Amino acid sequence: MDGGFGARIIFEIGGIPITETITNTWMIMIALVVFSWFATRNLQKVPKGLQNFIEAVVDGIYKLTEQTMGKDKVGFAPYIGTLMIYLIFANLSGLIGLRPPTADVNTTMGLALLTFVMIHFFGMKTKGVKNYLKGFLEPFWPMLPLNIVGELATPISLSFRLFGNIVGGLIIMSLLYGGLASLSSTLGISIPVFQAAIPAPLHLYFDVFAGVLQSFIFAMLTMVFVSIAMD
Amino acid sequence: MDNTNFIMIFLDWLMSFDKIAIILAGSAIGAGLAMIAGIGPGIGQGYAAGKAAEATATNPDSSKQATMVMLLGAGIAETSGILSLVIALILLFGNPLISQPGDGLVIAVSAIGAGLAMIAGIGPGVGQGYAAGKGAEATSINPEGSRGSTLVMLLGSAVAQTSGIFSMVIALILMYANPLVNSHGSTIVVAASTLGAGIAMIAGIGPGIGQGYAAGKGTEAAGKRPKYQSSVIKTMILGQAVAQTTGIYALVISLVLMFANPLLKLL
Numbered sequence: 001m002d003g004g005f006g007a008r009i010i011f012e013i014g015g016i017p018i019t020e021t022i023t024n025t026w027m028i029m030i031a032l033v034v035f036s037w038f039a040t041r042n043l044q045k046v047p048k049g050l051q052n053f054i055e056a057v058v059d060g061i062y063k064l065t066e067q068t069m070g071k072d073k074v075g076f077a078p079y080i081g082t083l084m085i086y087l088i089f090a091n092l093s094g095l096i097g098l099r100p101p102t103a104d105v106n107t108t109m110g111l112a113l114l115t116f117v118m119i120h121f122f123g124m125k126t127k128g129v130k131n132y133l134k135g136f137l138e139p140f141w142p143m144l145p146l147n148i149v150g151e152l153a154t155p156i157s158l159s160f161r162l163f164g165n166i167v168g169g170l171i172i173m174s175l176l177y178g179g180l181a182s183l184s185s186t187l188g189i190s191i192p193v194f195q196a197a198i199p200a201p202l203h204l205y206f207d208v209f210a211g212v213l214q215s216f217i218f219a220m221l222t223m224v225f226v227s228i229a230m231d
Numbered sequence: 232m233d234n235t236n237f238i239m240i241f242l243d244w245l246m247s248f249d250k251i252a253i254i255l256a257g258s259a260i261g262a263g264l265a266m267i268a269g270i271g272p273g274i275g276q277g278y279a280a281g282k283a284a285e286a287t288a289t290n291p292d293s294s295k296q297a298t299m300v301m302l303l304g305a306g307i308a309e310t311s312g313i314l315s316l317v318i319a320l321i322l323l324f325g326n327p328l329i330s331q332p333g334d335g336l337v338i339a340v341s342a343i344g345a346g347l348a349m350i351a352g353i354g355p356g357v358g359q360g361y362a363a364g365k366g367a368e369a370t371s372i373n374p375e376g377s378r379g380s381t382l383v384m385l386l387g388s389a390v391a392q393t394s395g396i397f398s399m400v401i402a403l404i405l406m407y408a409n410p411l412v413n414s415h416g417s418t419i420v421v422a423a424s425t426l427g428a429g430i431a432m433i434a435g436i437g438p439g440i441g442q443g444y445a446a447g448k449g450t451e452a453a454g455k456r457p458k459y460q461s462s463v464i465k466t467m468i469l470g471q472a473v474a475q476t477t478g479i480y481a482l483v484i485s486l487v488l489m490f491a492n493p494l495l496k497l498l
Contacts, residue, residue, distance in 0.1 A: 068461065149479055150472065156400065157393040164399050165310065168317040175324055209306055217389040224386065224468055231465070 007104050021104040028089050028101065057081075068220065069227040076223065083111065084219040091166055091211030094173070095203060100211075103167040105159065112159035115222045119154070123229035158221060165214045169206025173199060242336070242419060250335035254328050257339025261346030262322040265402075268315035268352025268395075271439070275308040275360015282364030286371030293374040297367040300381050304363020307388045311352030311359075311395040311439075318349050318402050333412035340422040341409045344429025345402035348485075351435025355395040358443015359388040365447035369454025380454035383464055387446020390471045394435030394442075394478040401432050401485050409489065416495040424495070428488040434481035441474040 007019040039054045047055050061081035066074045090102045101107045124132045136147045180194040245253060283301035287294040321327070322345070328338050362384050369380035405428065411421050449467035453460045487493075 068464070070461065146476065146479070149483060150475070153393075153397075153475070153479055153482070157396050160396045160400050161389065161392055164314055164317075164396055168313050171317050171320060171325075172313070175320055205306070210310075213303075213307070213385070217385060220382075220386055221389060224464060228465055228468065 025101040087215035108159035108163040112155035116155040257342040258322040261342035262319040264346030265349035271353035271356020272312040279363035283367040290371040301367040308359035345405040347429035348432035351398040354436035354439020358391040362446035376457040383453040384450040391442035394438040428485040431485040438478035
């Protein structure tokens with residue numbers, strides 16, 4: 001296990017290390033941008049084919065946002081949708097052998113900080129700065145330090161929930177692949193045959209189940225926290 | 232006086248080993264301790280399975296749906312077991328502590344502390360299992376409201392994971408970036424502070440179970456009255472945030488012990 005389980009540095013630009021996380025994030029971004037561009041050309045009044053699917057996705061995201069945050073906050077849907085789609089693709093990228101960008105705490109912490117800023121910005125915007133800050137003295141003023149720590153704990157738990165799940169799967173899968181390779185080499189087979197098919201059920205759990213679920217949970221918690229701060 | 236201070240004798244005995252040997256010994260204990268968290272998912276998933284069996288008897292028509300909800304919830308309840316497994320596997324196969332400079336005893340205790348911190352996983356496991364069971368029950372009582380109740384279960388369970396995540400954060404800090412390793416205090420105080428940072432996190436068992444209970448009840452409520460789903464979610468999350476308080480105390484003490492230890496200044 002040389003180098004541990006961190007993201008590998010691919011190359012450096014002017015002394016700034018460019019890791020796998022950054023290259024893979026860009027790959028996912030390019031794929032999504034190209035896909036959205038092609039999916040939204042020639043939109044028809046009566047949808048067919050791909051447009052049907054895209055409309056169902058967009059509709060679903062708007063409905064979910066309305067149901068969770070309320071009718072007045074449906075404007076958050078584009079952000080929530082972007083977040084969810086990006087996270088799903090990022091988490092599933094392990095399936096094609098990429099290192100999921102979400103297996104890097106920098107990615108998840110960045111997204112969680114966005115949520116953190118949104119919570120407090122929109123809280124202040126709807127309640128007014130003074131009223132909003134007064135909320136930190138609830139239920140009585142000695143609770144102030146604890147309320148602050150509690151607020152700071154939100155992005156930590158949000159980011160590490162996603163990071164822990166994805167990196168956990170990554171570590172277990174890489175150990176499994178290593179183990180299977182050494183098993184086939186001890187049996188004298190030069191091709192690691194055991195790496196075929198055997199890891200599939202675990203991929204199903206760690207990448208598909210945990211990946212999709214954690215993307216959904218991240219987006220849902222963002223919606224709930226922001227709408228609680230606003231009400 | 233020479234041979235009466237058994238702690239000093241014990242420490243001298245520990246110091247008589249190679250630095251690497253003592254770190255490896257600590258890692259072994261840490262890996263074992265981390266796996267204690269398995270208690271939680273075991274209890275929780277058992278409860279969920281029982282509730283799903285009950286749900287099947289209550290409403291055989293929706294048995295398949297209830298089983299799916301149970302499996303989904305049980306999959307989440309497995310999380311803290313997996314996080315503990317990951318910490319144990321890192322200690323066994325990719326141990327970052329071996330190459331760290333500093334006092335061998337403190338590094339060894341970091342491994343033990345990381346393992347101790349992960350014990351908190353018991354809480355989320357039990358709590359999320361309870362929520363999963365309630366999800367299966369809600370589905371059998373009201374199959375039409377199953378989507379809403381499952382959503383509440385997912386959200387509640389995700390929040391119930393929080394203390395397990397804090398524990399993982401502390402365990403990762405202890406393993407990869409323990410600031411105490413380079414501190415120049417009395418070895419026993421520094422080592423004990425590291426151990427204390429891990430022990431504090433065990434408090435996470437409480438919030439985990441409590442928030443899981445809230446998640447279960449929220450699921451039940453959303454299943455019975457789908458109309459009030461969004462207010463159920465808000466009340467549940469607010470309550471869970473309060474239930475997190477003691478877990479946050481633990482996190483604060485743990486971080487203080489590592490990064491701003493007042494005891495080291497008294498030496």
